[in-house]
Amino acid sequence: MGVRSTGSHPTTTQADGHLLEYLRNTFIEGGGGTNAAPPVGHSATGGVISDYTDPGPGTIYRSHVFTNSGTFSVSELGTIQSDVEVVIIGGGAGGGRDAGGGGGAGAFYPNPSVPISASPGSYTITIGAGGQGSGTVDVQGSDGGDTVAFGYTIKGGGGGGSGTSGPTRNGRDSPGAFGGSGGGGRRGNPAGSGGTYGNDGYAGTSPEGGGGGGGAGGNAPSSPSFQGGAGISNSIETGSAIIYAAGGTGGNEINPTGQNAGVPGGGGYGGSKGQPYPGRGGNGTSGLGAGGGGGGGTPAPNGGGNGGSGRVIIRYKLAESPGSAKASGGAISFYGSKTIHTFTTSGTFENTSGSPLTVDHVVIAGGGSGGGQRGGGGGAGGVRTSIPGLMPATADSQSTVSPGAPNAVSVQVGGGGAAVAGPFPGGIKGITGTPSYFGTPLTAPGGGGGGGDAGNPIAPGEDGGSGGGAASYSPATAGAASPNSDPSRFGYPGGAGGNFAGPRYGAGGGGGAGGAGSAGTGSDAGDGGVGVQLPPAFRNPESTLGAPGPSPGGFWFAGGGGGGIYNPGAPNKGLGGGPGGPYAGAGDGGAGGPGDIGGSATENTGGGGGGGSNGDSPSVYYNRGGNGGSGLVLVMYDT
Secondary structure, eight states: OOOOOOSOOOOOOOSSSOHHHHHHHHSSTTSSSOSSOOOOOOEEEOSEEEEEEOTTTOOEEEEEEESSOEEEEEEEOOSSOSEEEEEEEOOOOOOOSSSOOOOOOOOEEEEEEEEEEOOSEEEEEBOOOOOOOOOSSSOOOOOOOOEEETTEEEOOOOOOOOSSSGGGGSOOOOOSTTOOOOOOOSTTSOOOOOOTTSOOOOOOBTTTBOOOOOOTTOOOOOSSTTSOOOOEEEOTTTSSOEEEOOOOOOOBSSOSSOOBOOOTTTOOOBOOTTOSSSSSOOOOOTTTTOOOOOOOOSSSOOOOOOOOOOEEEEEEEEESSOOOOSEESSEEEEETTEEEEEESSOEEEEEOSSSOEEEEEEEEOOOOOOOTTTOOOOOOOOEEESSTTSSSSOOOOOEEEOBSGGGOEEEEOOOOOOOOOSOBTTBOOOOOOOOEEESTTSEEOOOOOOOBSSSSSOBOOOOBSSOOOOOTTOTTOOOOBOOSSSGGGTOOOOOOOOOTTSSSOBOOOOOOSSSOOOOOOSSOOOOOOOOEEOOGGGOOTTOOOSBOOSSTTOOEEOOOOOOOBSSOOTTOSOOTTSTTOOOTTOOOOOOSSTTOOOOOOOTTTTOOOOOOOBOSSGGGSBOOOOOOOOOEEEEEEEO
16 A cells, blocks of 8 residues: 655654654654654554564554454554555465375455555454364365454465365365465365465376465466465565465375475475374464465375464554664564564564674473373473573573674574374374574473373373373373473473373373473363463563463463363363463363364464363264464564
C-alpha cells in the first residue's frame, strides 16, 4: 500500500525507549520543540511488535505479528494513515505416509494495495493450525487450518497423498477463492490442485517417491520433482525479506539413508526409506504456513510430518523519522530504556551500530510432544539466560557482539516435537523438541518427549532441556533434565507414572523450566512442571508474548505438559504447567475418554505437549499426545 507523507520529518532520537509515546509527547504543543504534533501512527496492541526503519526514506514502520490466535486492539488512530496493511497465511498441510506426498502450503494473502480500514476497537485474529501428518493408518495428510482476520478466511493447504490403494494416494486439493496449495501425490500418483493464493502440488514419480506439496511462491519445475514448491518472499514484517509458505517435500522410495531436502520457506524434508526415524517426514516450520514432508517408503513405512501453523502480519507507518535500533534481526521493539529483538523463527542478529554492543539473551528451546496411550507429558524446552533471577541457577554472562556482518550471530528457534500417531519401537513415545541457540555456545536443548504406553517394553520419557513424563505404570522411566554442569539452568525432570493400584492410573507430567513434573498415581495423572516468567524488562504491555501463568502479568514460558489418564474421571487428567493450568504454554493431558488426545502446547512458548489418554476400541486405541510448542529467542540491549 503506497503511503504519502503528510507532515514534517523530525530528526530527533528516541529518549525513553518507548518510541511512539516519545513522538506523541515530545512534539505536541508545550512538550518540546514545536507548536504542532507531527504525524504519528496508530496506538495498538497485540502480537509480537516490531519497529523498523525503511532503508530508503527513513520511515519507521510498526508490525504486529501473530503466530497464535489473539486480538489486535487499536486504542487511538494515528494521523499518518487510517489503514493498515496485512498479510494472512493459512496453515500448512500434513505430509502423507509411505513414500508419501508433501503437504501443500497455506494460502498467502497479501493486501498491499486494497487497504483494510482500522478504527478504534478490537479485531479477532484466528491462526490456522498445521495439519497432522499421516501416521500408521493409510490416510492422506490432514489439510491445514484456516486463518481468519479482518473478515477474510484464508484457507490452509491440501494434505499429501498416502496409502496403498484408492484415492488416498492422491494429494488433496485446496480450492476456492482463498485456497492454498495442493498436496503432493504419493509415489506414482496425481497431485492436488491449488486455489487462487496457492499452487498445485507435484505428482509422485515411480519408483522415486512422493511429489512435493505446492508452495505459495510458484511451481516452476523442480529437480528432483519430489521437492516442495517454492515459498514466497515478503518484507512487511521486519523490512527485510522473509520467505513464507513453502510446500513440503515428498518422501523417497529409493535412498535408504538420506532425506530429501526441504525448501526455503519452512517446507518439511521428505523422509528416508526404511528408517524408523528420521524416516518420518519433517515438520513444516511453525508460523510460516509451510507444508509437512512426506514419509519414507517400505520397508517399515514412515509417517508424514505435520504442517506449520499460519501467520498474520499487520503493518502501519509509525513516524517519519530514523529509528534508533543498533542492530538488525528479528522483530524489534522499544520498551523502557531497552531495545528488544524477538526471534519467533530462526535468523541472524547483526550489530549495525559501528561499536561493540553488550547484549542480554533469553533462549527457549522447543518443547517435547506428549506420549500416546496413557502417555507422559512432554518436557518443556530448555531455558538459558543472562538475566539474573529468571532461573534458579547462575545466569550466563552477557555477550559482546562486534559490529558488521562478519560478526553476526546465528539464531536458531527450535521447533516443538511433533505428536506421533502410532507406535514406534518401544512404544508410542513423544518426540524431543529442537534446540534453540544464540550463537552455538549459548544453546538450550529441546524438551524431552513423553513416555508412551503401548509397546513392549513401555517407552520411557526422553531426557531433554526438561524431561518427559513417564507413561502410566512405569514409575522408573521418566526423563531427566539434560545433563550438564548445572542441570537446573535448563530445566527439571519429568514425573513418574502411576500403576494399576487405582481406578484410573495416570501418567507423569513433563518437567518445566521452573520445576519438576508431578508423578502419576493410581487415580490421577501428574501435572506438568511450572514454567518461568520473563523479567519485567521484557514485559512490554503492547506485546502478547508467552502465556498466562500461576501468577499475574502473563509472559510465562516453558511449562511441562500434563500426563494422560487411563479411564475417564475429571479432574484427574494432568494439567499443563502445574496445578490450576494450563499455564506457561503447556498442553493438558488427555482426560481418558475415546479420542482424548493430549493438548498441544502454544507456539513460541517452549511448552510441552500433553500426554494422550487411553482408548477403548481399535479405532481410537492410539490416542496421541499433543505437539510441543516451538521456542523463542530474545536479545536485549540499552537503547
